[in-house]
Amino acid sequence: MDVAVRLDRNGILAGQIYRQLRDAVLDGRLRPDEALPSSRDLAEQLQVSRNTVTTAYERLVAEGYLTGRPGSGTFVNALPLAEPTAPMLPSGPLTPRAVWPSIPVPPDFGNAPEFDFRVGAPDTRLFPYAAWRRLLGNQFRPTAVGTGMPVEPAGHFRLRTLIARHLGTARSIRANPQDVLMTCGVQQALDLVGRVLLEPGATAAIENPGYEPAKLVWEAQGARVTGVPVDEEGLIVDALPANARLVYVTPSHQYPTGVALSLRRRVELLAWARRHDAAIVEDDYDSEFRYTRQQLEPLHSLDRSGRVLYVGSFSKVLLPTLRLGFLIHPPSLRHALHAAKFVTDWHTNLPLQAAMADFLEQGMFTRHLRRVRRVYRQRHERIAAALAGPLSAYVRVVPSAAGLHLSAMVRGATAADALVRARAAGVVVASFPEIAAAAPDPPGVIFGYGLIDAHRIDEGMARLHHCLATG
Ligand SMILES: Cc1ncc(COP(=O)(O)O)c(C=O)c1O
Structure with a gap:
């Protein structure tokens, strides 16, 4: 049957099709x-x-609106609703700013499929629950710092000191605790940076394919966000728009491809930012999960001109729902960022920050990291082995030795359909997010291993292979 879908070429096309x-x-x-x-x-x-x-289609299938039936197509599901719901038409005298209808609200993570290769979540079973119950419980006493009066917007000073020290040894980053600002995750750090640096209508550049939440937050603030292509050396610096005020990059493990930004490109990017008077946001997510010794210096430690803002998060090492991250900024932005944090939400949850400080200070963070890294390394190796086997006829793996996912480029047009069929058969992988209007070509897929046990991986990959081979 024909379906009427109207596209606005300025927005994210897949999102518009999904919503309609x-x-x-x-x-x-x-x-x-x-x-x-x-x-x-x-x-x-x-x-x-x-x-x-x-x-x-994949998103509609994942959320239960549609079902893919192998060999026959994609069909509408009967929803468990007594009456068809009324369309959600805007009504009432108040309307949001024009940008908001195009910003999606993510669905709940939903039930786990049989073979869960979804990306963006760590294994919650690995979280050290008993230690955190104790550390947080300690904060809920009249004498504890965590329940005192509101603190300075930048956050709990001992925690900021410990983070500066940890990054000094783990990532060779030189930072004063005064220049560490605690946030509700990377997402809030991006929000604060945009508020402080982007005038309405200013241009920000992000990698394409890339981290869509970075695009959305700056678009919502009124910036123009341009997707810049990525190759096997990471962001192509020569393709940056000359008027970009802010460049967002994931140098240690490009999201989603997994490639590392080469040293040559790192140096080029820093020089580009100096020439164009721009700032760089370095998102070092997942750098804790590195499975080789080889490691390039973060942009932050190569930067001699104070243009790099470094963002990090405890979402993957601990839990995304803690909403705890940090921003390391040049001293020149200290006042503006503290003021932006104050007007946003005053400060991040203080009992949580105090418990996190104890977690770091008592060596529990390092021990936890060592433990989870072993678990994820095993899953990484299994997926890499499966992708190098019979699946390599259908997908080309992007070599990567870090993080909680591996990416691969799909060979052949029919493979994309097979992924929809795989989803119907219980194997769920994600596609590369679309940052620019043109979808990545060839399409890419992301195999997350935060959620799937090592012993389930081979069977899931074999089922995926079956779906690809019988397409
Ligand atoms: C590229 C990237 N940056 C940052 C994060 C973490 O964001 P947050 O700290 O807001 O949870 C993620 C999580 O999946 C990510 O994929």
Whole structure:
């Protein structure tokens, strides 16, 4: 059947297709068991890449709106609703700023599929629950610092000192505790940096494919965000727009491809920022999970001109729901960033920061990291071995020795359809996020191993191989 989808070429196309089809299912225009056009047909109708349509379909399948039936197509699910819901039309006298309808709200993480290769989450079973119960419990006493009066916006000073010390040894970063600002995760650090550095309409550049939340936060603030291509050496510095005020990069483990920014490009990027009077945001996420000794210096420690802002997070090593991260900034931005943090939420949860300080000071962080790194290394090796085996006929792995996921480029157009079929067969992998209007070509897939046990990996990869081989 034909489905009416209208695209605004300025927004994220997969997101628009997803939302319009979801609304059509919710308000009953698409009925249970109705077949959707094949991804090829819809892509042709809308003049977009097939990967764009596949991304939207995959999300609708994952959220339960559609089901892929191997060999026959994609069908509308009967939703457990008594009545079709009314379309969510804007009503009432108040309307949000024009940018907000195009900013998606992420769905709940949802139930685990049988073979869970989703990306972005660590294994919550590895979290040291007993230690944290004790450390947090210690904070809820009248004499504890954690329940005292509000503190300075930058956060708990002992924790900031310990983070500066930890990064000094682990990442050879030289930072004063005064220049460490505690945040609610990397996401808030990006928000604060944008507020402080981006005038409305200013240009920010981020890697493409890249970390979509960085794009969304700066777009929501009124910036123009440009996707800059990535190759096997990481961000292509020569492709940066000359007017970018801010460049977001993931040098130690590019998200999502996994490549490391080469030393040559690091030096070029720093020189580019000096020439163009721009700032660089270095997101060093996942650098704790490195499975080789080889390691390049962070941009922050190569920077001699005070242009690099370094962001880190405890989301992956501990839990994303803690919402705890930090920003290391040049002293010149200290006042503005502290003021931005104050007007945003005054300061990050103090009992949590105090417990984190104890966790670091008592050596528990290092021990925990050693333990989880062993677990994730094993999963990494299993996935790498499977991708080098029979699956290599369908996907080309991007070599990477860090993080909680491995990426691969899909060979051949039919492979993207097979991934949708794999999802229906219980094997869930993610596609590369789309930062620019043009989808990455060839399409990429991300195999997360934060959630899947090592002994399940081989079976999941074998099932995926079956879906690819029978396409
Ligand atoms: C590239 C990248 N940066 C940062 C983060 C962590 O963000 P946050 O600290 O906001 O949870 C993630 C999590 O998946 C990520 O993929």
